Amino acid sequence: MPAVQRALWYIETHSTEDLSLVDVATAASISAFHLARLFRAATGWPVARYIRTRRLSQAAAELAAGAPEILPLAIASGYGSHEAFTRAFRDTFGLPPEDVRKRGSLEGLPILAPIRVIEEPVCQAPELRTERLGPLLLTGIEASYLASDTAGIPSQWQRLHTEQSLPRHRYSYGVCSATDGEGRFDYLAGYEVDHFGQAPQGYRRLRLPRQRYVIARHEGHIGSIPQTWRALLGEWLPAAGFIPVDAPDFERYDAAFDPGTGYGGVDICVPVE
Structure with missing residues (x-):
């Protein structure tokens, strides 16, 4: 459903x-x-x-x-x-x-965390392509998540769209980095700037060097993108012979993506050797 x-x-x-x-x-x-x-x-x-x-x-x-x-x-x-x-x-x-x-604490409060329900099956493997991207200067709102609980990411994007008027002719980026042994990672909901002087006060600044990426297109609703990520990293990349490197990977949202409906397609970009 x-x-x-x-x-x-x-x-x-x-x-x-x-x-x-x-x-x-x-x-x-x-x-x-x-x-x-x-x-x-x-x-x-x-x-x-x-x-x-x-x-x-x-x-x-x-x-x-x-x-x-x-x-x-x-x-x-x-x-x-x-x-x-x-x-x-x-x-x-x-x-x-x-x-x-x-x-100054939520300890003991019955806080309701966002619920995620994954319902849509993963589509068949899309065509994978490679492209050299970067360097990229990004700024945005960063938060930390467990890989098993990423349901707070939509609220992170809502805050960004509320605070900033993102240019439609440029990509927006959801960057995953700093994964630790407990499965926790940092997620940046952000956008590209020409220089870090354009970054709003309090926003994270991130520079991604030029790198070769494998790019896969996620065509379903954005709510099912974790399934596409798992299939890409666990099945599609190994089957195609690509070896990921230790560097941030990201989602890239272009002008075709509609943040109001969650549809429009997203590029998943994974750095590889």
């Missing part, structure tokens, strides 16, 4: 907007009634409650990180007043938002 996958992706990439069940169902291309049943069956959550709890969880994380103002968080979470937000926050977490900010 790929509709749930599309719904989850839409919720995470539009979490600061006024979302209704009908909005999410429209994005998932099914009726609201059908989505409500599918969503609960796949995740265990009603759609509206999932949206509400995810927004409050995101607000709690910002408060624990020291967010100075509560009202902007309340509005971004879909509440029209400080009081309404505080009531919902207390009902969900058992204490008011001010206490989380004072504690």
